[in-house]
Every structure is written in C-alpha cells, then in structure tokens.
Amino acid sequence: MNFASDNAGGVHPRIMAAIAAANEGPVPSYGGDSITRVAQDRLRELFDAPEAAVHFVVSGTAANALSLALLSPGWGKVFCHTDAHVQTSETGAPEFFTAGAKLVPVPGAAGKITPEALAEVLEVNGRDSVHAGQNAALTLTNATEWGTVYSPDEVEALSAIARAEGLGVHMDGARFANALAGLDVAPADLTWRAGVDILSLGGTKNGCMAVEAVLIFDPAKSEEFAFRRKRAGALVSKHRYLSAQILAWLDGDLWLQLARHANAMAHELGLGLARLPGVRIDQRVDSNAVFATIPAELHRRACEAGISYHLWPHTQTGDGEEPVSIRLVCGWDTRLDEVNAALQALA
Amino acid sequence: MNFASDNAGGVHPRIMAAIAAANEGPVPSYGGDSITRVAQDRLRELFDAPEAAVHFVVSGTAANALSLALLSPGWGKVFCHTDAHVQTSETGAPEFFTAGAKLVPVPGAAGKITPEALAEVLEVNGRDSVHAGQNAALTLTNATEWGTVYSPDEVEALSAIARAEGLGVHMDGARFANALAGLDVAPADLTWRAGVDILSLGGTKNGCMAVEAVLIFDPAKSEEFAFRRKRAGALVSKHRYLSAQILAWLDGDLWLQLARHANAMAHELGLGLARLPGVRIDQRVDSNAVFATIPAELHRRACEAGISYHLWPHTQTGDGEEPVSIRLVCGWDTRLDEVNAALQALA
Amino acid sequence: MNFASDNAGGVHPRIMAAIAAANEGPVPSYGGDSITRVAQDRLRELFDAPEAAVHFVVSGTAANALSLALLSPGWGKVFCHTDAHVQTSETGAPEFFTAGAKLVPVPGAAGKITPEALAEVLEVNGRDSVHAGQNAALTLTNATEWGTVYSPDEVEALSAIARAEGLGVHMDGARFANALAGLDVAPADLTWRAGVDILSLGGTKNGCMAVEAVLIFDPAKSEEFAFRRKRAGALVSKHRYLSAQILAWLDGDLWLQLARHANAMAHELGLGLARLPGVRIDQRVDSNAVFATIPAELHRRACEAGISYHLWPHTQTGDGEEPVSIRLVCGWDTRLDEVNAALQALA
C-alpha cells in the first residue's frame, strides 16, 4: 500500500504502448521528428496558445530551473512559497541555472501565497538597487506542495501584483493535471489568461515515464531556452520517446482521467482517515495528497501493516509517543481496494 | 537509408521489452529500486571495479559535463582533442558545470591526441599560476569523433603524462562499446587499468532509449556527483526505466553484439565506397563511422537516392562542383541490405 | 552632519601618508612586494595565528563572497542572520561566487543569531540529501548590521553548534574593529579561538581607502582563495597600496583608536537622542551605529538642519505623520562638535 510518492508509480499502459509504437525505424533526433511536432502542436491547441513555444525535458527540476533562468538574471530575486519545491527540494538548481538568483520565500497557510503576503514581501524587498538586487519573478506551484489548489482568480490576483512590479510569472505544474482536474476550467484559464508566462507541465508523476513539458507563452524566449536546455545536458537525443508519452497522455484526456482518479482516491483516503479517532486532517484535499496528523499508535500500526507514506516535515522521527504529521499521496495507479485496505488496517 | 546519426535509430527490441517488463507496480524512486542496484552491480562486475560508483543520466552531455566538474575547478584547464564532442557540440556545458573551466584543444590527426601533442600543449600551458589557471584534467573520446579508436596502450601513455602533471583523466565513451568491440580487451583494460578516473559510458547511441552510465572509479567523488546530478535537473525520478535499459543492454553481451554489428556495417560501407571512382576514405574505419571525400556528382546522386549523411565539417555547402567531405554512421539497426542498396545506388 | 554611512568618510591622514610613502620606485606586483609580506605577517602576529593565510581585496562583498565560496559548494546552504549584509546588500554575490549556494536566513532580535534559533533552523533544514542540499556554513556579522556585538562566548556557542553539524564558520567583520573595541578581548578570542574559520576584516569603513583582509585560519584553503580572487578580477596588481593601508591602520593600534572613537561618538549620539521627547532607541549601542525611532516632526527638523542618515528599513517613505525608524552611523571622522550640533538642532 504505497502512499509515499507519485514518483513510485509505474507508467500507464497506454503510454507504455505509445513508447513501444514509436519504435519504428530511424527518425531525426533532438526533436526534429514528426511525433515531437505533433505533440507540440497538440499542447498549443490544448492551451489555446498557437504561438507558445513547447519544449520537453525529463525532470521537473530541469523544467523549473530552466524556466526561471528565462525570467531572472543572476542578480534577480525569485519569489516563491516557503515550502515550494524549487526552494526545498531542488538542491539549488534555480540558483545554479540562473547563475546566482536568490529565492525569496513567501510564507502562507496551506502552501499558498496570498496577495497580502506577496505584497508585504515585495515591499520589504522594495529596494531594486545594485545592492539589493532586482525583483525578477514569481513562481507558483499548482497544485501546491500541500495538496491545495490555486483557482484562476487566485492566480490572476497574484500575477497582477507581480506584473505591476515588473516580475515574470512561472507556474510549477508538476501536478498541474491534479489542479486542473478539480477546477473544471480550461488550461488557458489557469495559465496565460491568468497572467502566467511559463508553465512547467508535469507528466512524470501522472502516468508518464519521464517527461515534463515547458510551455513558454511568449515565444521570443524560445531560442534562449533551447540553448539553455542543451548546455544543461537536458536535451534528449532520441526525442520521439518523450513526445510519444505526451501524445498518449493527452489522447482522449487520459491525463485528466488519471489526475481525477488520483484526486478521488485521495479524497476517499482523507474521508476515511478523518473518521479515525485522534486523526486531524491538516489541509483541504484539493488534489491527490492527504496531510494529516495521527496518533503515534496509529503510525506504528500503519508501519506494521506495510502502509508507506512520508513524515512531513521530514525532521520528525516518528518514534515517540507524540502525534506525527504525515503526507499520503495517491497516484494514477492507486486502487480503491488499496485505500480501503489501508483504512481497514488502521480502523 | 540513414547514415546520418546513431541517434536516429530506435531502441533494440530486447531493451524495449525490458523497459515494459520493469513496469510492475510501485517501487522506490530516484534510484532506490532494486533494478537500479542490480544494474549498478552488473557494471561494477563487468568493469572488475567493485568499489566504483555508478550513476545514470539521460544524455552524454550531462554525463560528460558532470564528470568533468568532478575533475576540474572553475579555474581549471581541461585538455581535449580539437574536435572533441565536449569542445564542439555541447554548447559550453563543461564550462557551465565546472563554473568556468577552460577547454584547451589539442590538435591531432584522426581525432586522436598523441603523447607528443599532449606534452607540447601541456608545456605551453605550463604556468600553473593564479593568472594562467590550473591544469586540471584530460578527456579522451573513445571511439573518437573521427571513428578511430585508442588502444589500452595509447590510453595508458596519455594517462601517464596527464597524471604526472596532476591531471585527472576522463573518457567520453559515448561510443565506448564500438571502441571495445574492435579491440578484444576487457573493459577495465581500456579504462581504469589504463589510468582513466571517470568513464561516461554511452548506451543511447547503441540501442538504448536514453541512458548513459557514469563510472567513477574513485568512489570518494560519488557523493559530489549525486549532488551535482540532482541540481542539474539530471536525476530521473522513475529511475528503474533507465536501469532496465542498462541491464538488458549488458545481458548476454548485447551491447557488444550491437556495437560489433554497427562496426561491421561501417566496414562494409567503407570498403564499398573505397571502390568507387574518385572516392577517398579519410580515416581508418575502427568503429561505426566512415569519413570520406566524394566527388560532387556522387554527392548529388546520393541525395537523390535518399541516402542521408552529414557533411563533415558542417561548414561545407555541398552545392558546388568541389568534392565534399562526409560522415556516414552505422548503427545497431543498420541492415546489410541497406548498405548494399546505398552502394548500388552510388555505383 | 553626516551620519549616513561610514563609507562616506575619508581616509585617515596617517593612512593616506602611508599610501604616499609606498610610492617609491618599482616593486613586484600582485602581492610579491615586501610591504605586502610585512602586512600579512603583522596580521598573523596580531591574531596570534602564525599559520593563517592572509589576502587583501578592495571590497567587503568580495571578501565575504570569496570566503563563503571556500566553505560552501554550489549545492550548499549558508546560514546567516535575516538582516545579514551578505543576504540583503550583496546582490547575490555569495550565490554567484559559490555557483549557486542558498543563503538560509535565521531570524533573531538585535541582528543576532541565538543558539536556539540556529538549532531550530538547522533542524528544519536537517535533510542533508541530494534533494535538499548540503548544510555547509554559518556566517556571523560582528559587529552586526544592527550595531550590536557578539561576545567571544556567543561566537563560541554558535560555532559549536555549527561545527557539530559539519558547517564551516565565517565572520563578516566589516566592522570587526568596532566590535573588538568595545569588548577588551584579543582578536584571536573573537575569531579562531571561538571557532571561526575565516574572517573578513574590514578596513575601508574604519579609516582606510579600500582594503579588506581575509584571514583564513586553515591555510590549506589559501591556494584556492588565490585562484578565486584572481578570476574574480579582485587581485589588485599594484598591491603595495593595499598593504600600506593595512600597515598604517594597525600601526600603534590606530585601527582600535579609530573604532573606539566612532563607538564613543555613537554612544554620545544615542544618549543625546534618548533624552529627546518621543524618541525610542531601538538597539543597544554596542558599536558605531544608533538605531532609533523618532517622531515625524523630529525627522523633518533633522532634514532641514542638514543631518543625514538612512531610513531603516529603506521601505519607509518618511513623509507622513508616523514615527520613522532611522540608522545613524558614526565614523572615525565624526567629531564631537558635530554630534552636539546635531543634538542641539533637534532639541
């Protein structure tokens, strides 16, 4: 019963089949093949963004760091949530790719930046001087690291503040599908129509093998991205196998189906956990993760039952009598019977 | 009839099958899975290097640049052949990953550095001062960019010079299998026994989808590599699909079979071309590429017949009456009937 | 009446005379001259650190960033106070010179990090993983940005925590003389004996023209510093003019006399301000700066009287009816009659 990570799951069979089907004879490398062109066009169409540049990489860290490097110089400041993946879990990749930009954490409940918090941090960082550096970009994670989701209106409100200060806006969409699946809005509504300049669109956690798309809504930055991707060692030569994943993932809205399923499993899991005595659900379950605080006794029982999840934050030891805070993630491949079995084991 | 690149070819069926077979339920991500452990062990065994650190990435540029960053500080000099891939075709990735090292080209016929040439360039760069920088590393490509191969003795002679000057030694083995296939020596003989500290071992061009192994024979550098790979965005989360490629590729010496086949096809192609009037074979065909200079008329006929290859160097236009110099590459998937058809079309 | 900055002041006459006196015929450049050797020896002696490496640069930002680059790799974390100069006023220089390290702010009253706060932030950053990065260094500013001073015991307590976690310890001593002047301890007590690995020792703000010494108490890092300084463009060719400043500055304890004078002036200023109605002194006056909150009316009067200082923080406008918070800095050249005149104008 794996609730540790949506990176632990495998590849959806239709996506695996598409990879195998792409394996037909020689084609141009480095993205010059027709599968890549079709996949790029399909994303442009889906996002109602015929001019957007579309590039593929194999990791979210590469997608995010390369994107931020388009928005911030080495003396820039990139504003992000205190718990943003770029800040906590990318080992300085944004600083490395930008050649020195500073990530400025913005605190906020539920993993979300509020307009008030952003405005306040911007004011504190108001000196756009050679001593203090240049305010350069805002990055939002959607769905957030705490499983919550920004609505189009929320994104727009934050983008408006950012743009008024001359910042570019990036969205880390490692779980963009999970965010979109619960909102019933168009991809464009949650991105460029709400002021987003660049989207890292994650496929890997949602049924793909290893592919993240970067959508640059202002195509003028596309050439720079191409140079940056290559010198990062992030340009995959046999590109068709990335593009084939994207095509199968989008085909018949598979990406949204998988995300909706993962979200539904998390919803079930959250409901079930909430009914257990002593359990507190710590965040709204807007996407595919449940954050809860549970009694130490329950934590021990879960370990014995082979239910895997992460302590969140990691600094807890989980071996005392204090309640522990945990993160449980559902994936496209989480089964209802697994959720039920886990809940039963804990009841 | 594709002779343009061994990146154009697909994935060998046994490797594709192994990828599909790895798609079973959730496993730990980021290399914590058992397939990865087995693949790492298998490489250590194959190279008779039980202590070596083994890491996987998806591109040769990442493998090379991350490796060189272990050997050279930002004020270091990395000696390489004038035509080395790291120098001509990686967009400054080594400079980026080392934070500023300087690649110092060493000229040499047939893509190979000679001991004399290396000694001479080292002498010219002899000032290890704060003004001139620090001589840091030697990198050899094997097989070379001109399809030739260094023997263990040749590698050892160059390594000895390098080590006497305090340089680390890296081998860009994007086509290591092709080099090894023609030599009938053990992998260790061509690497650490000959003084190589780090090997970039290329799978992608030789039947894999996207995987390059980095073998660090001194494991003390392994942790640094792990940090560097992650912050480069080059740590693939669903790692098992990389490792599965490696395992299938090594299984039953498939990697050498594929390389031998590609080499044999190049040999045939070279022999056939050499028989055509006005054609000059420019390099020994030691591995899977043929470099030739052909009459303009023959070049036009090849284009019309749909025979694809690269002008080499790229700066030629190929549209005049002058002979053109070309590179033809054979892959694991090049068929003898293709080679024969191409030769027939040109005859 | 300048209380804006100790960078506004000129050069002490004895130091200017020493610069002029160094202007005798040709001498070896880049630090090979005898004045430099004597100045280095003098600092080693003063700090009771015969093995220490000593290097000179012309700015505190260079001194700090080059020092931190010796202690942190690009994937490292450098812990500093929220208001540390390296964090707020060096435009990403530490991130640039380390090639990507992340500065982690530690909050604390009066510009000082407490052992509790450091321990707490270290715990939150406890994951020394490829995802989170490597905890690498602690940097303390002494005197702090808020004019307060760490005692040797305080430095030692923080260093002990840092060292237990494997961190190196740097001290930004842009106003080290001002800190030392009020403590009556030996330079060694406040640095290496208290666990400091590298000291940036500032001369410029305290009567010099442009010179900061970097003392590396573990000389093994000295060669790396030399390479880093040169490639930063921070190696001054006519080095004697830097070294001559240092010698005159140390001669007869001039550096401490100047610092004591500046501190005394700040003390007077603080006492005088505290007597004015509606004025609140916000920090202990441990060194040469006074931080106060004053009524709007008083602020206007000060401006009219030509008393210059900075609003602190800079984000205040100072043009309303709210009290404003200000920073007043005294220098080696602040005269008691200036202080009195300022106080009189405000009374």
Place this chain on the structure above:
Amino acid sequence: MNFASDNAGGVHPRIMAAIAAANEGPVPSYGGDSITRVAQDRLRELFDAPEAAVHFVVSGTAANALSLALLSPGWGKVFCHTDAHVQTSETGAPEFFTAGAKLVPVPGAAGKITPEALAEVLEVNGRDSVHAGQNAALTLTNATEWGTVYSPDEVEALSAIARAEGLGVHMDGARFANALAGLDVAPADLTWRAGVDILSLGGTKNGCMAVEAVLIFDPAKSEEFAFRRKRAGALVSKHRYLSAQILAWLDGDLWLQLARHANAMAHELGLGLARLPGVRIDQRVDSNAVFATIPAELHRRACEAGISYHLWPHTQTGDGEEPVSIRLVCGWDTRLDEVNAALQALA
C-alpha cells in the same frame, strides 16, 4: 633596472596628489559623489560620446570579464587572439562572469587578428546551433600583448566582419593610451567610430594606482553592468579615490604624455638592443614593450647586471645555451638613463 612589468611602477605624483586632495570630508559613497560625475563626464567628452555609460573598477580582469558578460551569454563564443590576456592570463574570469562562454582563439602574427584569420575561424565556427553555441563577441587588445597596435582602419575592418555575423565588439585597452599615443587619432576613431561597443580603458599600468574605466557606448547596457559589478564585489565604496585618479590622469593629457614617454623609452631600448650582436627584435615596437631573442650569454649578463624582464613565453627556462626570447616593458617611470645603463651593461 625594471623592465619586467608596467604593473611594477608606482603612481605618478600628480595622480597621487589628486588622491590626497580628494580626501576632504564625507561624500556620498558608491559613485554618488561629484568627483565621479565629473570624471565620467570628462571621459564622455574625450571620447566624443555624450551618451556613453562610464564605470570604474580596480582591475583589468574585472573590466574585461564584466564587459564580455554584457556581450556574450553563457552559451556564447567570444573570439580573441590566441595570446589575448583574457585567454592566457585571467584564470577563466571571462568564462566565470559569462557563466560559461567559450573563448575561441584566433591565431595571428604579432599578436594581431587579421580579417582573413577572423573570417576563417568564424567559418569553422559557423554552426550557430544549440549544439555548437552562439557566436557572440569579438575582443581585440590594443595595444596588443606583443606590443603592436591596431590602427582605426584595422579595427574597423575586423568590427565590420564581426558585426556582419551579429557579434558585439569589445576592446581590451589595458594599454589603450600606449596605442593611441603612437597613432595621432582621436579616441573615438579607435573605438566606437571603428565599431567598438565596449572599451576597457586601463589606467593602472599607465601611472594610476588602481583604476580601469569601462566605456559602454550603448548606454542601454549600463544598468546590467552596474548589477554585475556589484555582485562581483567590484564596486568600490569610497569611489572618489578611483575617480580622482582618472581626472588627474586625463588632466592636461597626462595620460598621453605618460604613454608617449613609455613608448619612447621602448623605442630607444629596442634600437639599442638591435645593435647588439646576436640579438633579434621579434616584433615592431609600436607601444611600450620590446620583444627580442637574445643569446644565452647576453641573458646571463643581464641577470647579473640586475636587469629584470620576463622570459616570453614563460615556459622557457633560460638556463641553457639556447637563445632566449624575452619581453621588456617600459613604463611611465622608466628613465632614459636606466635604458642607457641597461644597454651599456649589455654592450
């Protein structure tokens, strides 16, 4: 008798006096003072470039590397002479400041790039692709590292080729005054009118203490320079002492007088050496350096007589019976009696 380096010389008395005279009370720091404004205006006037941005730093390496970073991205190529200071003597500073650009050496006699050589190297580097990188800038040293000088026509011919390929043009004018002194043309003729975008104008080797001006003829890049300079630790706080040097240096054409004198001394020295048996003058003496090959016997006699100079290249040992190649540099402070004494000692 020092002919080792023009960095060994002291500061001209009028410049030292100007530094002392600038030492009057507090003034705004970081270049906000009036001496700086006047010095900047004076340079704009002198170069007939009212819109140019002017910045001061303390080293040629900083001036060059910061300038090149304005012209080349991290994936760019910077074309320079094989023996250019940026290539041989700046420890990778250009690579560091550009975050990875590659310096591409262009060979040429007498330290000079010819239009033919530039065109040829550009053609070889013709692939402006994500694999090969982007051709970004040309940098010319004037006077060159071999003491020769480019005329305005020569600069213009090279700039024209560079601009046709989209390259920016930088001039390393560490010895610009020495070049100009021999040409009898206006500063503008040798720079922006001949196609130069940015000039590093060296004061230090020509009588100043430590100051180099960067003239950016397109002022749009000025703000970026300011950020880059600060985060390089290259923004001197007490800026007036840099600016005062510049003003005194330009006043009454002192800079050209000093350069003319140094050139004249080199001319004398060259003439005298040429008369000695077995001596070969290797380069035209266009500026303040003499390059010669002399018999081993003469070299020994020079050492005994206390005549200091550099072996050029440095890789020679100078302790055999072979002739040695040497560089002798004259400075603003070289006296005719020194030249004569040296020649007499060798005669």
